[in-house]
Amino acid sequence: MIHIDYKDKRPIYEQVEEKFQDLIIRGVLKPDERLPSVRSLAIELSINPNTIQRAYAQLEQTGFLYTVKGRGNFVAAESEWMEQKQKIIFDEARRLVRRAANMGVSKEELLERIGSYYEEECI
Amino acid sequence: MIHIDYKDKRPIYEQVEEKFQDLIIRGVLKPDERLPSVRSLAIELSINPNTIQRAYAQLEQTGFLYTVKGRGNFVAAESEWMEQKQKIIFDEARRLVRRAANMGVSKEELLERIGSYYEEECI
Amino acid sequence: MIHIDYKDKRPIYEQVEEKFQDLIIRGVLKPDERLPSVRSLAIELSINPNTIQRAYAQLEQTGFLYTVKGRGNFVAAESEWMEQKQKIIFDEARRLVRRAANMGVSKEELLERIGSYYEEECI
Amino acid sequence: MIHIDYKDKRPIYEQVEEKFQDLIIRGVLKPDERLPSVRSLAIELSINPNTIQRAYAQLEQTGFLYTVKGRGNFVAAESEWMEQKQKIIFDEARRLVRRAANMGVSKEELLERIGSYYEEECI
DNA sequence: GTGGTCTAGACCACC
DNA sequence: GTGGTCTAGACCACG
Numbered sequence: 466m467i468h469i470d471y472k473d474k475r476p477i478y479e480q481v482e483e484k485f486q487d488l489i490i491r492g493v494l495k496p497d498e499r500l501p502s503v504r505s506l507a508i509e510l511s512i513n514p515n516t517i518q519r520a521y522a523q524l525e526q527t528g529f530l531y532t533v534k535g536r537g538n539f540v541a542a543e544s545e546w547m548e549q550k551q552k553i554i555f556d557e558a559r560r561l562v563r564r565a566a567n568m569g570v571s572k573e574e575l576l577e578r579i580g581s582y583y584e585e586e587c588i
Numbered sequence: 589m590i591h592i593d594y595k596d597k598r599p600i601y602e603q604v605e606e607k608f609q610d611l612i613i614r615g616v617l618k619p620d621e622r623l624p625s626v627r628s629l630a631i632e633l634s635i636n637p638n639t640i641q642r643a644y645a646q647l648e649q650t651g652f653l654y655t656v657k658g659r660g661n662f663v664a665a666e667s668e669w670m671e672q673k674q675k676i677i678f679d680e681a682r683r684l685v686r687r688a689a690n691m692g693v694s695k696e697e698l699l700e701r702i703g704s705y706y707e708e709e710c711i
Numbered sequence: 712m713i714h715i716d717y718k719d720k721r722p723i724y725e726q727v728e729e730k731f732q733d734l735i736i737r738g739v740l741k742p743d744e745r746l747p748s749v750r751s752l753a754i755e756l757s758i759n760p761n762t763i764q765r766a767y768a769q770l771e772q773t774g775f776l777y778t779v780k781g782r783g784n785f786v787a788a789e790s791e792w793m794e795q796k797q798k799i800i801f802d803e804a805r806r807l808v809r810r811a812a813n814m815g816v817s818k819e820e821l822l823e824r825i826g827s828y829y830e831e832e833c834i
Numbered sequence: 835m836i837h838i839d840y841k842d843k844r845p846i847y848e849q850v851e852e853k854f855q856d857l858i859i860r861g862v863l864k865p866d867e868r869l870p871s872v873r874s875l876a877i878e879l880s881i882n883p884n885t886i887q888r889a890y891a892q893l894e895q896t897g898f899l900y901t902v903k904g905r906g907n908f909v910a911a912e913s914e915w916m917e918q919k920q921k922i923i924f925d926e927a928r929r930l931v932r933r934a935a936n937m938g939v940s941k942e943e944l945l946e947r948i949g950s951y952y953e954e955e956c957i
Numbered sequence: 958g959t960g961g962t963c964t965a966g967a968c969c970a971c972c
Numbered sequence: 973g974t975g976g977t978c979t980a981g982a983c984c985a986c987g
Contacts, residue, residue, distance in 0.1 A: 476961080476962060476963085477962080477963075478962080478963090483687075486691070487690045487691055490691045490692060491690070491691065491692045492692075502973085502974065502975085503974080503975065503976095504973090504974080504975090512963085512964085513963060513964050513965070514964095514965095514975095515963075515964075515965090516962085516963065516964085518975075518976075518977095519962095521975085522976090526895075531717070531718045532975065532976095533717050533971095533972090533974085533975085534722065534970070534971050534972080534974070534975050534976075535970075535971035535972040535973080535974045535975070536717075536971090536972070536973095536974060536975085537973095537974060537975080538974095538975080539717075550691070553687075553691070554684075554687065554688050554691055554693055554698075555701060557684050557687065558684060558688075558698065558701055558702055558705060559705050561677075561680050561681060561684055561702075562702055562705040562706055562709055563709060564606075564676075564677060564680065565677050566706065566709045566710065567610045567614070568609070568610055568613045568614065568673065568676070568677060569613060569614045570677055572703065572706040575677075575681065575702065575706075576699055576702060576703060578678055578681055579681055579684075579685055579698065579699060579702065580695065580699060582681060582682050582685040583685055583689065583695040583698075586685055586686060586689045587689065594900070594902050594905075595900045599903065599985075599986060599987090600986080600987075601986080601987090635987075636986095636987045638986095638987065639986080639987060642986095642987095722970075722971060722972090723971080723972080724971080724972090729933075732937070733936045733937055736937045736938060737936070737937065737938045758972080759971095759972050761971095761972065762971080762972060765971090765972095796937065799933075799937070800930075800933060800934050800937060800939055800944070801947055803930050803933065804930060804944065804947055804948055804951060805951050807923075807926050807927060807930055807948075808948055808951040808952055808955055809951075809955060810852075810922075810923065810926065811923050811927075812952065812955045812956065813856045813860070814855070814856055814859045814860065814919070814922070814923055815859060815860045815861075816923055818949065818952040821923075821927065821948065821952075822945055822948060822949060824924060824927055825927055825930075825931055825944065825945060825948065826941065826945060828927060828928050828931040829931055829935065829941040829944075832931055832932060832935045833935065845976080845977060845978085846977080846978080847977080847978090871958085871959065871960085872959080872960065872961095873958090873959080873960090881978085881979085882978060882979050882980070883960095883979095883980095884978075884979075884980090885977085885978065885979085887960075887961075887962095888977090888978095890960085891961090901960065901961095902959085902960085902986095902987095903959070903960050903961075903985070903986050903987085904958080904959045904960070904985075904986035904987040905958095905959060905960085905986085905987070906958095906959060906960080907959095907960080
């Protein structure tokens with residue numbers, strides 16, 4: 466269900482967090498569905514439970530899931546993370562545009578490039 | 589000439605590196621122009637000379653400048669960093685597209701958003 | 712009669728306890744009235760009987776109800792929990808004042824705020 | 835500067851967090867002032883550095899401080915935490931009012947009680 | 958020196 | 973069984 470890339474420089478908990486964000490936003494995990502328990506996922510990925518714990522804590526803090534002590538972690542209602550969804554992707558887009566503009570890359574060039582990447586990605 | 593944002597999470601050397609990339613690519617600094625010395629820039633920005641050193645080393649390694657021992661650091665010929673220019677911005681673009689696709693953001697939505705950011709940026 | 716909020720961070724037994732405190736103090740449940748049995752309430756709320764048991768145990772311990780083995784749980788006489796009523800709400804108030812004072816919030820500001828919350832609440 | 839109460843049921847990191855919130859809001863720690871380092875504070879309070887780390891991480895996340903890797907943690911500008919200041923104290927106040935209303939405590943009684951607590955506190 | 962991440966292993970509260 | 977907190981100790985990146 467989830468795969469960790471140790472070559473990736475980003476911390477593990479952030480990779481886990483991102484993977485679940487994707488699964489939730491795309492609807493693979495539905496609201497009120499239960500996520501794997503901290504311990505079981507830790508074993509499955511052979512990483513420390515604390516690391517999973519941290520990923521889940523962040524996901525709760527940003528409204529993607531809610532936690533019931535003694536029961537587990539559950540996907541939150543869509544209304545809780547709608548705002549975050551926007552933020553995540555468009556913050557990155559904004560940074561990209563800023564950088565591109567600073568470097569003198571034209572709007573047309575960037576748009577065209579992104580369009581073609583999209584097609585490669587969806588193959 | 590250069591401003592550091594301590595609230596930015598990225599390391600300082602990376603910020604310095606990025607600033608010089610921009611200045612070189614946009615032609616503010618011309619080929620064979622001399623860059624500020626490590627020591628003077630370190631004093632000006634009141635940061636550790638090692639940090640500047642590292643930024644310059646990376647810029648040299650990616651072909652943006654060349655070093656003459658005992659004389660200083662100089663902007664490289666355009667042919668040296670043409671390739672890098674592409675790489676920097678389009679690598680970021682690719683990552684963005686990948687993430688957006690994973691999250692189910694449509695090509696049209698992303699393109700439109702980027703277009704409008706461009707206009708805001710250029711005001 | 713009672714509703715549990717799983718998104719609430721407090722433990723379930725505490726929510727159940729609080730709900731009954733309110734019902735008893737406001738007189739919705741009269742002295743010597745019988746409370747729902749542990750088992751039936753557990754089924755109704757679909758939670759573990761142990762959890763209800765614990766809530767009832769606490770309510771007994773603070774004098775809100777008394778238990779007759781084999782017969783059930785009954786609301787205690789008002790004299791038994793009069794003192795608690797004070798304690799519950801005023802302990803919280805005291806903590807609030809302490810925190811507010813530490814943060815430099817003026818007496819007037821806090822009083823005014825609480826007054827207006829009261830009016831919102833009673834709409 | 836900071837004291838931990840082991841009898842308090844709340845987690846240590848939360849106590850530390852609260853103490854610094856107070857110090858910052860009351861202006862004892864001024865914007866851009868440096869906080870004790872994670873390690874030094876850990877030694878001073880004889881608790882694990884991870885615990886301090888967590889408290890600081892939360893304070894950063896809520897805008898009370900900003901972190902510069904390799905340098906330390908610094909108090910953020912007032913504008914960053916103005917909103918939080920409101921939230922902290924008035925959320926607690928609101929919960930109190932709700933509970934009091936549920937229990938049938940009159941507005942006047944609560945206000946009077948809070949007023950008198952304020953005076954005790956300021957002795 | 959600083960903060961950030963991770964592991965291993967423990968203990969607690971809750972259900 | 974679940975999540976939450978904490979410790980001890982390690983390693984890394986940054987300045």
